[in-house]
Amino acid sequence: MMTKRENYDIMLCMKEITTKSPEETMNFAIDFTKRLKGGEILALEGDLGSGKTTFTKGLAEELRVSDTITSPTFVLLKPYEAKIADKKIEFVHVDAYRVESIEDIKSVGIEDYLDRDDVVLVIEWADKIKGILPKDTIELKFTTMDENERKIKYDFNN
Numbered sequence: 001m002m003t004k005r006e007n008y009d010i011m012l013c014m015k016e017i018t019t020k021s022p023e024e025t026m027n028f029a030i031d032f033t034k035r036l037k038g039g040e041i042l043a044l045e046g047d048l049g050s051g052k053t054t055f056t057k058g059l060a061e062e063l064r065v066s067d068t069i070t071s072p073t074f075v076l077l078k079p080y081e082a083k084i085a086d087k088k089i090e091f092v093h094v095d096a097y098r099v100e101s102i103e104d105i106k107s108v109g110i111e112d113y114l115d116r117d118d119v120v121l122v123i124e125w126a127d128k129i130k131g132i133l134p135k136d137t138i139e140l141k142f143t144t145m146d147e148n149e150r151k152i153k154y155d156f157n158n
């Protein structure tokens with residue numbers, strides 16, 4: 001259980017942005033890559049259609065992922081070659097929507113990517129696998145406000 005004090009700390013550390021189109025969400029993602037050096041885990045939470053994959057596509061574009069990012073709904077986990085400046089990294093996209101137990105996600109090898117500074121790991125529906133994510137995971141929470149408006153709350157310090 002979270003204490004009131006912890007809850008307060010989390011609120012102080014979260015920033016938020018409202019986007020009014022998919023392009024604006026992509027642009028926010030492109031801007032967000034400035035925070036990435038390799039080694040980050042981004043935990044995306046939010047309802048169906050709230051913009052998690054759109055955000056992921058923006059990241060992938062800026063990190064020069066050559067393949068098209070699809071929703072790996074049946075694959076659960078998909079690694080891509082990417083780059084941060086001139087450093088080669090792996091961009092790993094996880095969609096945990098269909099994960100029913102931690103074993104499901106362990107069985108596709110997620111642990112191989114949890115502690116690597118040459119990996120950027122992006123997890124949709126990360127709330128389903130919270131138990132195995134490290135403390136310094138960067139959280140982004142997506143909320144649908146109306147047809148074209150999304151609110152994205154994200155960790156401020158990272």
Ligand SMILES: Nc1ncnc2c1ncn2[C@@H]1O[C@H](COP(=O)(O)OP(=O)(O)OP(=O)(O)O)[C@@H](O)[C@H]1O
Binds near residue numbers: 142
């Ligand atoms: N401001 C916005 N930001 C992002 N997407 C938007 C926005 N406004 C409208 N949309 C639309 O909302 C949908 C977002 O879909 P997306 O696949 O990114 O969501 P998701 O959170 O990944 O959903 P799922 O949980 O099904 O994987 C797209 O159809 C997109 O065109």
Ligand SMILES: [Mg+2]
Binds near residue numbers: 052071
């Ligand atoms: Mg998605």
